[in-house]
Amino acid sequence: MPTYTAPITDQIFVLEDVLGVSRQDIPGYEDMDRDTLTAILDEAGKLASDVLNPLNPVGDTMGCVLENGVVRTPTGFKEAFDQMREGGWTALDCDPDYGGQGLPYVVATAVGEQFSAANMAFNMYPGLTHGAYSAIHAHGTDAQKEMYLPKMVTCEWTGTMNLTEPHCGTDLGLMRTKAVPQDDGTYKVTGQKIFISAGDHDMSENVIHLVLAKIPGGPEGIKGVSLFIVPKFIIEDGKPGARNGVSVGKIEEKMGIHGNSTCVMNYDEATGYLLGEEHKGMRAMFTMMNEARVGVGLQGYAQAEVAYQNALAYAKDRLQGRDVTGVKNPDGPADPLIVHPDIRRNLMDQKSFVEGARAFAYWGANLIDRSHRCDDAAAHGLVSLMTPVIKGFLTDKGFEMATNAQQVYGGHGYIEEWGMSQFARDARIAMIYEGANGVQALDLVGRKLAQDGGKHVMAFFAQVTDFIKETKGRSDSFDKDFREPLKAASKDLQAAGMFFMQNGMKNPNAALSGSYDFMHLMGHVCLGLMWAKMAVVAEDKLAEGAGDADFYKTKIATGRYYMARQLPMTTTHLRRIESGAETVMALDAEAF
């Protein structure tokens, strides 16, 4: 059975040594010194390894079951959720006014990485609740906030997001669910929503659904969509009272995340309460989009992390074949898999991705903190630009790496009992939900690049360029192994941006045909930047003789691998982008 160990040293390295969290001037950050961070991550890690991780295969095998209208979660989930609640883990970065602990989002992100790696399907229950919490926190009336938030902070009541309908996913303007205003100021919500994660279950007293619906007579399409709070049990005197008109149609059979109840939800004149303004439902949803999408990006690399940990253990343990350069395990019948260069290549791909991805995701979370807690418009703009890259790139690569980890096991990787298949199957959804990755690419190229006159992408380019300037002449090895490759990759990125500027205006398809490649190109540049920054820190630490030299040497070696073996993908992405729309759009739809 797979195991999981929270990579606390690596997490602290990014939080404290690279980002310098405790030295950043953001409210709440000042208390986050190395000891405090270590204490938090250590405790979270125990919950992840000892409680959540053993339930991961249980959730996969048992799944959720709908019986007489009631959803039963897998054995042990409820007890684990109680432990999570009691430990205060659901309240980590929530508002102290509603019972939260007020810790930085970046710290909650590090904890979330652990929980997601240990049990992705499980962690979606508090994860979705947090999303709904954020929406009510940002757009609710004081009365709504007082009514719902304290219970959602503790996850005594959990939350959901209801967007998709059978005939519309990305194109929410086609939505049919309607909300009819009543004399008492409430609405009657009627319609069917699908793919509702954590839609119903037996682990909380109440489920607070956030539902997108159209008020009859409102504007056509996406501009006529409003957001409603539809509790499973209507709140009476602060407690769940009468059953509302919402029921589970069925639980979907999915490729993975079986431990999470993905429901078809039927609303039949359910009582709903407007959240925010009429017809401004999409705006309310978008408020929490950056955070939600960063959270999905995190799921992507978290699955890669846990899959990597197990693949590594297997590669060290499994004896098969001999090292071509000389026997390494003369007393055994064969050498461990890890002696073989192609196994190394595979493991280094995984390792260098996961560690780079972690730095990238934490950097994004840090920007979200800066945006929310310091009202920093530049940080907000930059993280908005980065969000589709964090979501799209980290989930694509996360799935790829989970699949690669499965490959290390040979035939055993395909057998469910060994658990590697689950990592790949679970990771697969992250490429799809919260906006399929093609939609992320469209958001990036069609919207974010040009946002505020292209200011944010220019700011990002400037960050990279400044870094390259600042690190000039550090050392020959840094120059060759990090600085030059980063420079070349960022040149590719800028060339791609230039191609879009020159061609996208007269032919939008010329840009959109390259959108997916651009998302990946930018992802590689971001990870390249992260690795170069990590290398600088590691080199400095080594120079000052700090701590564990082997740790920093390993960091540099892992970074060098990424720069040499992964970053060159930017060239191919650029080539594809520059080939434009012509070959992509050459065929009529009928000719396919």
Next chain:
Amino acid sequence: MPTYTAPITDQIFVLEDVLGVSRQDIPGYEDMDRDTLTAILDEAGKLASDVLNPLNPVGDTMGCVLENGVVRTPTGFKEAFDQMREGGWTALDCDPDYGGQGLPYVVATAVGEQFSAANMAFNMYPGLTHGAYSAIHAHGTDAQKEMYLPKMVTCEWTGTMNLTEPHCGTDLGLMRTKAVPQDDGTYKVTGQKIFISAGDHDMSENVIHLVLAKIPGGPEGIKGVSLFIVPKFIIEDGKPGARNGVSVGKIEEKMGIHGNSTCVMNYDEATGYLLGEEHKGMRAMFTMMNEARVGVGLQGYAQAEVAYQNALAYAKDRLQGRDVTGVKNPDGPADPLIVHPDIRRNLMDQKSFVEGARAFAYWGANLIDRSHRCDDAAAHGLVSLMTPVIKGFLTDKGFEMATNAQQVYGGHGYIEEWGMSQFARDARIAMIYEGANGVQALDLVGRKLAQDGGKHVMAFFAQVTDFIKETKGRSDSFDKDFREPLKAASKDLQAAGMFFMQNGMKNPNAALSGSYDFMHLMGHVCLGLMWAKMAVVAEDKLAEGAGDADFYKTKIATGRYYMARQLPMTTTHLRRIESGAETVMALDAEAF
């Protein structure tokens, strides 16, 4: 529910227009004119679409069940197998001396593509039987051939291959199963074998296991391995008689191919008959390796083909969003997905891969025919070189494309009911079995490149170079769209080969660290060559005003896409290869 339509026009295009099967001087080919091929593929296509394909989700959902020592296959499998037998489909390329039809292997490959696409798990039952048939045909005594082959040609008796044991997969020298000689010339076989596809089931009278085992006192390691025929029921008077000492330990729970019974097989003093010579078991297995591995490569792109067909249908049908260049479906609430450039990119990736892969696989099958039927050593050498590429590249890309097809469906792609998950889950195994793809890369770079003094790889390079020379000056468009990109890609391939020659001798790891990239680099060059050849044929057909002009134009457009968007990967592969072993092997095993 997904559907499948045999792509007969595309298949005939490769067989007849590109390969010119009926014009090739190979025994059995002369009868394979366009009409005959069409008739065969048409009939096979009906079986695939009407019988096998509807059973694909049935097999996935029901799986195989072990009850009181008996394996039950999913509902409908037995009847379908009867239909397949009655149609003579199991006997297609088998030896007429034993009841086979003696058709070319390349034709059986085209039929196999259809059956695999329609139902991969199902088609493994006759597929494994064919492998066992080939081994007995090549190495059996006359008595053995007469005893087993006629029944295996009809699949009244099916076959299996027993190689892997719990502690050894790739490294078969570690094998523990033993075969103790008896006075009557038979052997008592004892041991446990795992991952035995089609290991047992209720669709045939008998199962003929081919089992690798060690005769006590023989040479150590791989040189002491022999191959045995171990029938489930011992043959008495030409009929299955007494039960042999072989039983099913369990059926493995797998990620996919649930319709195939993957068994743990326990041998307990089972009576075995030596096949071929003592201690020459590996040689006997290798005889059929090229064929078996080409067959797995075929599974890879066949899953991509059927996944593509369904993704395409969904992209034409599903209305979501509007074409940014102008509304395409003004009467509907939205435009079909296929208007969006990123959906096109995805579909074109799939289409251009599948069609290129088909040409590559048929070319390989054609070389196998030439090697077997004409004793052509050059063809044998070339296909031996190509085999790991066909297996490794086509299954890696096949899985990737099946995953991409799933992505077109958005959330529905993740729901089992829609069937796209099954294609990805089924395709995943092809990267693992019959030698994991890392082992294919090792075989290619560590063995095949240097085989016979590098003669075969030089012959391949010469083929590409000759083609580039011959097509000089055809037309500006061919030059720009096909010839130049192929030239650049083949230059990358030769540079990679040169790097290995210059570095691999003094440091084998320098070559082996790049083996996986080399396998993919070579795969791209092969598909590039196939596309360039297909474009030549299509251009010529257009010039002579033959047949369906739209078909040939679409071929050229699809090929141009491959050359512009996929082939540039060679650059990145070369960059990785040339970065050598240093970053790959930098870390001690303990430092990971």
